[in-house]
Amino acid sequence: MSHFHYRQDELFCENIPIQNIADKVGTPFYIYSYAALVDNFRRVEKAFSPFNPLICYSLKANPNLTLCRILSSLRAGADVVSGGELYTALLAGFLPEKIVYAGVGKTQKEIEFALKNNILLFNVESEQELVEIAKAAEKLKRKAPISIRINPDIDPKTHHYITTGKKGNKFGVSFETAERLYHKIAQTRTFEAKGIHMHIGSQITSTETYLKALNKLKDFIRKLQDCKMKPGYLDMGGGFGIAYEEGEKELCLEELARQISLIFPEDMHLILEPGRYIVGNAAALITKTLYRKEEGANKFLIVDAAMNDLVRPALYGACHRIIPIQRLSSKACEKVSIAGPICESADFFLKNVDFPGVVKGELLAILDTGAYGFSMSSNYNSRTRCAEVLVKGDKWWLIREREDYQDLLRGQRVPRESLWGMNISSTLSCNVQFWKMEGTGNDFIVIDNRGELIKERAKIASCLCQRKKGIGADGLILIEEAKDADFTMRIFNPDGSEAEMCGNGARCAVRFAYLKGIAGRECIFQTLSGKILAKLSDDVKVKVKMTSPQDLREVDKLNIDGKIYKGYYVNTGVPHFVLFLPSSESIPIREVGAKIRFHEFFHPQGTNVDFVQIEKDRLLVRTYERGVEDETLSCGTGAVASALISAFVHGLSSPVTVLTKGGEIVVWFKLSEDKFSEVFLEAEANIVYRGNLNGAKYV
Numbered sequence: 001m002s003h004f005h006y007r008q009d010e011l012f013c014e015n016i017p018i019q020n021i022a023d024k025v026g027t028p029f030y031i032y033s034y035a036a037l038v039d040n041f042r043r044v045e046k047a048f049s050p051f052n053p054l055i056c057y058s059l060k061a062n063p064n065l066t067l068c069r070i071l072s073s074l075r076a077g078a079d080v081v082s083g084g085e086l087y088t089a090l091l092a093g094f095l096p097e098k099i100v101y102a103g104v105g106k107t108q109k110e111i112e113f114a115l116k117n118n119i120l121l122f123n124v125e126s127e128q129e130l131v132e133i134a135k136a137a138e139k140l141k142r143k144a145p146i147s148i149r150i151n152p153d154i155d156p157k158t159h160h161y162i163t164t165g166k167k168g169n170k171f172g173v174s175f176e177t178a179e180r181l182y183h184k185i186a187q188t189r190t191f192e193a194k195g196i197h198m199h200i201g202s203q204i205t206s207t208e209t210y211l212k213a214l215n216k217l218k219d220f221i222r223k224l225q226d227c228k229m230k231p232g233y234l235d236m237g238g239g240f241g242i243a244y245e246e247g248e249k250e251l252c253l254e255e256l257a258r259q260i261s262l263i264f265p266e267d268m269h270l271i272l273e274p275g276r277y278i279v280g281n282a283a284a285l286i287t288k289t290l291y292r293k294e295e296g297a298n299k300f301l302i303v304d305a306a307m308n309d310l311v312r313p314a315l316y317g318a319c320h321r322i323i324p325i326q327r328l329s330s331k332a333c334e335k336v337s338i339a340g341p342i343c344e345s346a347d348f349f350l351k352n353v354d355f356p357g358v359v360k361g362e363l364l365a366i367l368d369t370g371a372y373g374f375s376m377s378s379n380y381n382s383r384t385r386c387a388e389v390l391v392k393g394d395k396w397w398l399i400r401e402r403e404d405y406q407d408l409l410r411g412q413r414v415p416r417e418s419l420w421g422m423n424i425s426s427t428l429s430c431n432v433q434f435w436k437m438e439g440t441g442n443d444f445i446v447i448d449n450r451g452e453l454i455k456e457r458a459k460i461a462s463c464l465c466q467r468k469k470g471i472g473a474d475g476l477i478l479i480e481e482a483k484d485a486d487f488t489m490r491i492f493n494p495d496g497s498e499a500e501m502c503g504n505g506a507r508c509a510v511r512f513a514y515l516k517g518i519a520g521r522e523c524i525f526q527t528l529s530g531k532i533l534a535k536l537s538d539d540v541k542v543k544v545k546m547t548s549p550q551d552l553r554e555v556d557k558l559n560i561d562g563k564i565y566k567g568y569y570v571n572t573g574v575p576h577f578v579l580f581l582p583s584s585e586s587i588p589i590r591e592v593g594a595k596i597r598f599h600e601f602f603h604p605q606g607t608n609v610d611f612v613q614i615e616k617d618r619l620l621v622r623t624y625e626r627g628v629e630d631e632t633l634s635c636g637t638g639a640v641a642s643a644l645i646s647a648f649v650h651g652l653s654s655p656v657t658v659l660t661k662g663g664e665i666v667v668w669f670k671l672s673e674d675k676f677s678e679v680f681l682e683a684e685a686n687i688v689y690r691g692n693l694n695g696a697k698y699v
């Protein structure tokens with residue numbers, strides 16, 4: 001039984017009446033069945049089980065994060081064609097070693113991103129692409145895993161727009177070129193020949209086409225093997241056709257698997273890249289009838305979904321079955337065309353079909369729209385993109401919000417200069433996105449300023465960091481271009497002065513840069529105090545390399561109001577005085593800290609003061625910060641100083657966990673012959689919220 005079915009004339013998705021969801025989320029929206037998604041994946045798995053294949057879900061069919069997470073949890077791999085898809089795939093939990101990357105126009109930046117993330121292989125589509133990959137691999141000192149995409153010149157008998165393996169198509173290379181490329185790969189240390197690839201088209205319903213293509217590939221593989229080249233993976237792409245119309249046949253996977261088994265080269269590992277087959281029939285697009293319009297003999301149902309939501313009928317002349325949410329068998333059929341509100345004659349879903357009489361306000365389900373539905377949607381006619389909902393049994397969730405009008409303007413900037421001489425209100429001037437982030441108790445405003453939209457940095461920092469009249473933050477971080485690094489981090493204090501570096505801020509900058517696609521999980525960024533290495537150690541934790549400590553020494557007689565304090569001095573980027581106490585809770589930090597900080601022993605630059613309590617194998621640390629002249633929630637260089645001194649004096653070994661009022665910090669280091677090296681600080685960098693700066697005042 002389909003997971004979209006009628007119960008007493010009412011359309012359900014699994015166990016939920018679709019009308020109930022529509023009443024809550026409005027229309028139009030895509031509705032996905034969890035069970036259908038999982039069943040489809042299992043069907044592919046089962047049919048090809050003798051091959052134990054790697055099934056790389058093709059994200060272009062539908063990159064929704066929830067759907068991708070479900071598929072990655074079923075241990076699927078991913079087929080991606082852009083940096084954005086790769087980013088989504090990684091975020092959704094697809095393992096890098098199960099990700100393949102195709103596409104005729106990979107950019108240097110995308111290639112580096114993929115290499116840094118150790119994907120399984122690149123499906124290479126041209127000789128020039130190979131040159132670009134070599135460039136990136138040499139730069140990153142990595143070996144690039146390569147598979148050549150063959151264009152076997154086969155007609156898959158599908159729509160000409162989705163035919164991809166025929167001579168004249170832009171995809172893949174001929175056997176002759178491929179042979180040359182494999183020889184090149186074999187001669188270059190930068191490459192590793194991992195596999196061979198084809199993808200001949202989409203919505204293919206005959207097994208014969210695949211066999212023809214595979215037979216051609218097989219002969220070629222034999223030739224490669226004769227030359228002692230042995231790509232291990234055979235990736236036969238996706239393209240498995242589904243049934244869109246009543247009575248139409250889908251591709252028989254069992255039959256395809258059986259036939260392939262007769263010719264499949266021994267000791268090669270099969271990769272499949274299905275997209276449509278996994279998600280196609282797992283969704284319907286729910287839309288409301290806005291108007292019934294009759295002009296002579298022509299009857300139209302104008303619905304609130306349009307070609308911007310589902311472009312397949314307009315682009316390929318595709319037919320998707322449409323059924324009413326409330327089925328009334330008593331209703332007589334009439335000939336209608338079902339069209340959307342967009343100002344294009346191509347904006348229709350069905351033309352002149354027999355359809356049961358539908359009245360204004362009734363809901364319709366456009367079926368089998370899970371693949372290339374939302375993923376090809378747009379904002380054409382300034383229409384907001386619709387919502388997405390997932391149903392599982394008798395539960396449902398909104399998995400993508402409907403866009404609002406603000407979303408239509410996101411990222412748009414109207415430079416004030418462009419309006420000079422015109423009588424236009426200057427409050428329109430811009431719409432710059434910022435993120436509010438937090439790292440162990442320090443909060444920052446982070447902005448991507450690579451286009452240098454913000455020029456008056458100091459002024460804007462002091463404006464935005466104000467707690468009541470601005471956003472409120474300990475600093476403004478601007479991510480800017482860098483010559484020999486992934487990016488530059490510039491950090492400004494609330495008084496507008498520029499700081500050299502800040503550990504908590506740096507972690508926020510690294511996570512921001514990663515999530516924005518500016519840098520990979522591992523990066524090098526420029527600061528006023530030099531280049532800094534960092535990596536994301538999990539989704540929210542960032543590990544930053546710190547400077548190695550200087551001037552470590554014992555200070556055994558610090559006289560404060562007649563009381564003698566003993567502690568250790570060390571410079572971990574800034575000066576710190578560390579003292580151990582049985583309990584760090586009871587000490588009046590502001591008072592004692594200030595006295596130590598201004599003690600003549602530390603003149604003229606003063607010092608920060610860390611009060612440390614050792615609790616089993618971790619430290620409880622409170623820090624008095626110079627400059628702030630008070631206790632702060634945490635201090636990165638203070639955590640490092642406390643951990644290193646504890647290792648030095650009390651023999652704690654790396655990594656040391658430091659508990660501060662602002663959260664947990666882990667300090668990693670190497671200690672040999674009383675010398676510290678490889679000092680890293682690891683802690684969370686959290687996103688509190690994102691927003692837009694509107695108004696001329698700021699930019």
Ligand code: LLP
Pocket residue numbers: 058060061079102103162199201202203237238239240273274275276277312316371372
């Ligand atoms: N692998 C590669 C390299 C691809 O280019 C594609 C799809 C697939 C796998 C997945 O193909 P599937 O299993 O989904 O057929 N927008 C069109 C379909 C375009 C397909 C592009 N490539 C449509 O709506 O019919």
